[in-house]
Amino acid sequence: MAHLSLRNVGKTYAGGNQPAVCGINIEIADGEFIVLVGPSGCGKSTLLRMVAGLETTTDGEIRIGERVVNTLDPAERDIAMVFQNYALYPHMTVRDNMAYGLKNRGASKATITERVNEASRMLELGPYLDRKPRALSGGQRQRVAMGRAIVRQPAAFLFDEPLSNLDAKLRVSMRMEIRKLQKRLGTTSLYVTHDQLEAMTLADRLVVLNQGKIEQIGAPLEIYRKPASTFVASFIGAPAMSLLDAFIENGAITLEGHVLAQIGNMAGPVTLGLRAEDLRIAKEGLPMMVEHVEELGAQRIVHGTIGAQTLAVIDTGEAAVQGAVRVAIDPDRLHLFDTTTGQRIESKRQTARELAL
Amino acid sequence: MMQRIKPFDHLILIIGALFLIAPVVMAFMSSTHSAIDIHSNGLYFTPGSDAVGTYGKVLTHRGGFTGDVTGMRMLMNSMIMGLGFAVGKIVLSMMAAYALVYFRFRFATLLFWMIFTTLLLPLEVRIMPSYQVMSTLGLLNSYTGLIVPLLASATGTFFFRQFFRSIPDEMLEAARIDGAGPYKFFIDILVPLSRTMMAAIFIIMFIYGWNQYLWPLLMTTDESFYTLMRGIKSILQVWIGSQIPDYNEAFALAVLAMIPPVAVVVIFQRMFIKGLTESDK
Incomplete structure (x- = not known):
């Protein structure tokens, strides 16, 4: 001992x-x-x-x-x-x-x-x-x-x-x-x-x-x-966290032209991290093109693209998922990283309301 | 899967077996006839009546110039040579390989290749200098002189080196953590793990030692150091006047000389195969 x-x-x-x-x-x-x-x-x-x-x-x-x-x-x-x-x-x-x-x-x-x-x-x-x-x-x-x-x-x-x-x-x-x-x-x-x-x-x-x-x-x-x-x-957690290029401007974080959340961080490019389990397929949200689906039994992992960037979403629904779907994001669960150093940036969220796009 | 018996394959195998066994059978059968019969009728494939007499004489008859070297004595000398070679070479080459594989010292690789290149030089090349060294050390006519100069074995060192390298490093690391020093690791882990290798090398080296002819011929002048190989040769050398060489005795000695190596191969082969099937690293 x-x-x-x-x-x-x-x-x-x-x-x-x-x-x-x-x-x-x-x-x-x-x-x-x-x-x-x-x-x-x-x-x-x-x-x-x-x-x-x-x-x-x-x-x-x-x-x-x-x-x-x-x-x-x-x-x-x-x-x-x-x-x-x-x-x-x-x-x-x-x-x-x-x-x-x-x-x-x-x-x-x-x-x-x-x-x-x-x-x-x-x-x-x-x-x-x-x-x-x-x-x-x-x-x-x-x-x-x-x-x-x-x-x-x-x-x-x-x-x-x-x-x-x-x-x-x-x-x-x-x-x-x-x-x-x-x-x-x-x-x-x-x-x-x-x-x-x-x-x-x-x-x-x-x-x-x-x-x-x-x-x-x-x-x-x-x-x-x-x-x-x-x-x-990207190392901890499976499926790996999706890392996407996003942008902060005018106090909002945008991904491929879609505003995700109001944020008080410095303007400029930022790496956005999204865990698959924090996303869900919903009626409203980001438009995603489904590429393939991994069926795991209890859940499935839907891989798709937003613009040119890939994203994984966990879905527990029964309905078949294909073509264009919409993905809802919990703005409290965004991870921001510096684009050059890869270090985490604490997000300065101003309001905690879910955004309708 | 059972294979259909193919008569032709069997025929070839039977011919091969006969080809290899025939000389041995012939030597044995001829050794049971008298020298005169052999001289007049040639070699025999049928048993004769002189077996007991011939083998008894070969083992106990005091021959040679001094008249006190018997077959038993020669058998013992050959045995000492064979065992001394096999054991000595295994001990020496294992220790050399252990040093080469597990200890980091300067020029280890160079040393290994130096040992390895001696494989290319047969004994005959260095027989004169070796003789001179032994003579200066006063080791002529001794078992030490017969055995020690030939103990360094590149073959053995090479085999053990390759074997030690195939043992996973974790074995050494586990032993180090378990508090085994270099000596303990060698005795407790490496030696037991090498049993198969040791059996294989023992077979090769015993036969090598048993069959030595030139070296004992040079090293010993005292007849009490005669080996079987020299004994056979000396029986056939007596072409004096009208005397018929004792073919039967030469054959008997040759048959006797065959038994120990065959026994060694049979015994160690079993160990060797057992070790092969058992070991699971």
């Missing part, structure tokens, strides 16, 4: 001129579940491996508890890691796999047996303790990898995309299990994923990374509701 803090952490690979990761500041409270999320190549795994000690840290300071661990060996950092491919030792039984770390640390036989039994009870691995990993299913292997982390009772768990190798259904159930287990053990956790849904459901706080830098840190809902940049806006 410990808090974790990354202060101005960065890494530049030898021979590389651009840092893979830079200026990372995260304070992680004891018992908190933090998810690092971002597209592939954004440096999230590198950052996790730096915390684990598998990659060197070239800048800044990593603290686990009160200790600065920058130069410590992975084994001395008091962390446990769960890998994407599980990295179980194929020649050892499940029991030996879990016990190996403790054995190397010179734990007594009694302690090892007790901890392994406890972990296997928690993870329901009891019947498989004497099997080799190859005789287990993917989900079971994943549990063994978790068990190997748990028995050590480390200060922090590090997860490196642990669910990517599982099928969709198992992924959902393992996701819940990981969350429950972490709550129960109260161990500080750092979890890397590229799956925004996984990130949203697991995290106490999300850290969205892009090109080695933090784009935004915050609770999942906060990030969802107030994405700090166009990158975060």
